Amino acid sequence: MSKPRVLIVFFSRTGTTRVLATALAGVLSADVEEICDLSERRGALGYLRCVIDSWRKRRAEIVPAGLDPSQYDLVLVGTPVWAGAVSAPVRAYLLQHRSRFRHVGFFCTFGGLGAEAALEEMHSLAGKAPVAQCKVRAAEMQRGVATASFELFVGVLERHLAHYTALEWAC
Numbered sequence: 454m455s456k457p458r459v460l461i462v463f464f465s466r467t468g469t470t471r472v473l474a475t476a477l478a479g480v481l482s483a484d485v486e487e488i489c490d491l492s493e494r495r496g497a498l499g500y501l502r503c504v505i506d507s508w509r510k511r512r513a514e515i516v517p518a519g520l521d522p523s524q525y526d527l528v529l530v531g532t533p534v535w536a537g538a539v540s541a542p543v544r545a546y547l548l549q550h551r552s553r554f555r556h557v558g559f560f561c562t563f564g565g566l567g568a569e570a571a572l573e574e575m576h577s578l579a580g581k582a583p584v585a586q587c588k589v590r591a592a593e594m595q596r597g598v599a600t601a602s603f604e605l606f607v608g609v610l611e612r613h614l615a616h617y618t619a620l621e622w623a624c
């Protein structure tokens with residue numbers, strides 16, 4: 454029985470989602486892929502570009518992924534919430550790879566509103582229901598990643614990983 458392979462894919466503009474992704478990778482011994490966005494998103498104009506991309510449900514131009522999600526049993530995708538939606542780079546990634554996921558999980562960081570809508574959008578973009586999902590407020594992240602929702606997320610994922618053999622995951 455081989456150990457299920459886990460990939461964590463995320464985008465982070467200001468580092469919050471990266472902290473969550475890194476903590477998750479440590480706990481789950483996962484490979485990590487950070488999505489590289491080709492648009493300028495720094496400063497006020499960059500912020501505005503993010504908002505407009507979200508309103509228009511645009512997908513960003515991103516650097517092609519280095520790791521193939523079809524080689525993993527479980528892919529966990531993380532995004533910051535932008536204007537109540539998925540970030541444009543993660544939207545692009547999910548649409549590009551939606552036929553290559555076996556099992557997915559989603560996580561997002563946010564200021565206070567719109568996380569549920571962003572998670573629902575991820576489900577629809579991936580074309581698959583997540584085995585688990587998690588939303589963590591940026592303010593909670595500043596106090597450390599050991600939030601109740603993060604611990605719950607990790608617990609559900611660990612139970613899934615423990616109970617599925619490589620054969621079961623392939624079904």
Ligand SMILES: Cc1cc2nc3c(=O)[nH]c(=O)nc-3n(C[C@H](O)[C@H](O)[C@H](O)COP(=O)(O)O)c2cc1C
Binds near residue numbers: 468500533536566
């Ligand atoms: C353009 C933009 C729009 C945002 N819109 C929302 C929002 O609708 N709801 C919310 O709760 N937080 C919103 N935020 C806050 C981010 O989701 C939050 O700070 C997140 O943790 C940033 O993650 P990052 O540091 O990985 O980029 C927004 C941030 C940006 C830059």
